Amino acid sequence: MTQEKWGLLCQKLLKTVGQNNFTTWIEPLEFQALENGVAVFTVPTNFMGNYVSQNFSDLILYELNNAGEAVQRLAFRVAANSPMRPARAARPAAAAAAAAAAVEAPQVSAPRATDTSDVLDGLQAAPLDPRFTFDSFVVGKPNELAHAAARRVSEGGPVTFNPLVLYGGVGLGKTHLMHAIAWELKVKRPELNVLYLSAEQFMYRFVQALRERRMMDFKHLFRSVDVLMVDDVQFIAGKDSTQEEFFHTFNALVDQNKQIIISADRAPGEIKDLEDRVKSRLQCGLVVDLHPTDYELRLGILQTKVQMYRTTYPDLVIADGVLEFLAHRISTNVRVLEGALTRLFAFASLVGREIDMELTQDCLADVLRASERKITVEEIQRKVSDYYNIRLSDIIGPKRLRSYARPRQVAMYLCKQLTSRSLPEIGRRFGGRDHTTVMHGVKRIEELKLTDGQIAEDVEMLRRALEA
Ligand SMILES: Nc1ncnc2c1ncn2[C@@H]1O[C@H](COP(=O)(O)OP(=O)(O)OP(=O)(O)O)[C@@H](O)[C@H]1O
Structure with missing residues (x-):
């Protein structure tokens, strides 16, 4: 990293920490070098190094990574010519050695065998993949709406839909589109703070902040972004405290009219164990589906x-x-x-x-x-719900009405026939049902196929549509 780049980052830091904090703590830092993922700064005193590392290291790391520098931690060294530094000869050898040593940020100091802090500190903002741009994204019928919505958000204009939720099955381009938005914003609106991270990283950052009693830093960091992108949000389902913090972060950013972009492997309403209030927030904006490729x-x-x-x-x-x-x-x-x-x-x-x-x-x-056995449980559930004109959530959900139960059994039967999933796995995908329920459903459809022409036809039509 160059001095110029650090100068530009300082302008961003000034905006976030305010003039007073900036003059007292950030301005005196002198960027020295970036060595093996460690950004080294000189500071006038040890005290200042400690203070900055305790109070601002998260923020500085975040800005550095956001600017494309792969920095895992910060180190502060007392400047050799600092007027505030005691003369070397006047100090006992041990003290001199200690003062000369780098003042490392406490949460990222010497490696500790049982501590994961070092790892967690690397998660400020996940790096963006240079291959994932709009230029390399191929648009077709199954993804054209998601692409159009991503394009619109990437212009960085007034926030029209918040959040933008992109959802779809594995490997259909959700992450690619999110990175493409981030790259585009970097070019079109370089002054914006864009934070991309996975929901898993959000959770680790949250847990780390709790453990180190630095929730204020955490809240400050997440509330100071202009665009927040959280990938694979289904990961926080069932993690109560993380969901709660995510909910508050979400509200704070929406209140400030900051853009939020979320991806998930299924529609928000269908993510099991995601709190209703989080689901309903996610459904407030534009929810777009990346369909399986044709x-x-x-x-x-x-x-x-x-x-x-x-x-x-x-x-x-x-x-x-x-x-x-x-x-x-x-x-x-x-x-x-x-x-x-x-x-x-x-x-x-x-x-x-x-x-x-x-x-x-x-x-x-x-x-x-x-890939001969290529059909997924999700595709089957989707196709069956379309076919019988019922909601996907009713196929997965607990309702026992015949009008839901029969299509559900058809879907279970097709999952058994067309995928390599085991009965317990299929049960899990159907709202956590037991494998015996799946077994019963499969058996019932096998029997009905012999006695009920309509069911036999339904199953055949669906099988053909899925294998097409
Ligand atoms: N329409 C597309 N055009 C070009 N490449 C694509 C397209 N869709 C997906 N890809 C490529 O497929 C790979 C997987 O995409 P990506 O990681 O974005 O999937 P994902 O939907 O986020 O999957 P996961 O659910 O596993 O997180 C990437 O290398 C991506 O570039």
């Missing part, structure tokens, strides 16, 4: 990735039909699709062969086998 989107993603790979492997040749084959066969999630392509390119470049169908099938045999 064939065209997968093909588009593959073509885009191939263009990118061409810069690394300019000589590789892909035979006609290979990308279409992959887009057709690997429909689990985009992460798997990308992984398959990476492996294929690496393999072909190692053996110096053209990528044709034979090489693809050899190299990706396991991936292709695994």
Whole structure:
């Protein structure tokens, strides 16, 4: 990090801590160097180093990381020429050594075998992946609404929908879109404090603050951001104190008209063990769904990735039909699709062969086998609820009315037939039901298929729709 960059960060710190605190504590800090993740500052006195590390280190770390510097901790050294530093010769050797040693921030001081503070301090703001930009995001029918909403938020204009909630199954691009928003805001509105972190990191930060009795710092930090992005919010479900703190943070930011962006693996109303008040707050803004990819989107993603790979492997040749084959066969999630392509390119470049169908099938045999059973429990639940025109929450929820119970049993049956999930796992996905309930449901549908033509037809139609 350069002195200029530190100067720019100081302007942000001034805004957050106020003129008095800034003049007394921040201005006297001199940035020295960034060494192996440690930002070293000189301070006029030991006392000042201790004070800053206890009261402002969270904030400084946050700003440094937010500015793209990978800093895990801060160290404060008393300046050798400080007028306030006692002459070296006048002090006993031990005291001199102690004074010369770095004053480390207490929560990140020497590694302690049983302490996770060091790890937790690295979680100020999760780093943004440089590959996850809007340019590299391929838009198709299943994600066009989510993309449009993300684009709008990334303009950093007046807050129109708060929060923006992006939800969808594994590997469908939620994190990619959140990072893309953050990158775009960095360019368009560099003065904004944008904090991206996972819900898990939010919890660790909260627990750390509680343990170190630094809740005021924590609250101050989270309430001073302009845009807060929390990824995978379902993680805090069932964690009561974290949910409560999240709720207060959320309200404080919304009151200040600060933008909040959340991602989750399902719609807020369907996240089990998420407090109702949190659910209802999340539902206040714009909730958009990233649907499972369709064939065209997968093909588009593959073509885009191939263009990118061409810069690394300019000589590789892909035979006609290979990308279409992959887009057709690997429909689990985009992460798997990308992984398959990476492996294929690496393999072909190692053996110096053209990528044709034979090489693809050899190299990706396991991936292709695994994705034969590609349908997820969530997709089945969604399709069944659409088919019977009932809400997804009624498929998962406790209601026993026949109009919900029968579709639920159909969904359980299809999960057993079309996924590799065990009965207890399926039960868990259906609102925490016991495996015997699933077993009963599956058996009931097997019987009905033989005696009830309508059920047999429903099951067949759904199976075909899911396998399409
Ligand atoms: N539409 C898309 N265009 C280009 N790449 C995509 C698209 N959707 C997903 N990806 C890629 O797929 C991978 C997984 O995406 P991402 O991590 O955003 O998924 P996610 O929805 O956050 O998943 P999880 O639920 O596991 O957190 C990333 O490498 C991402 O770049």
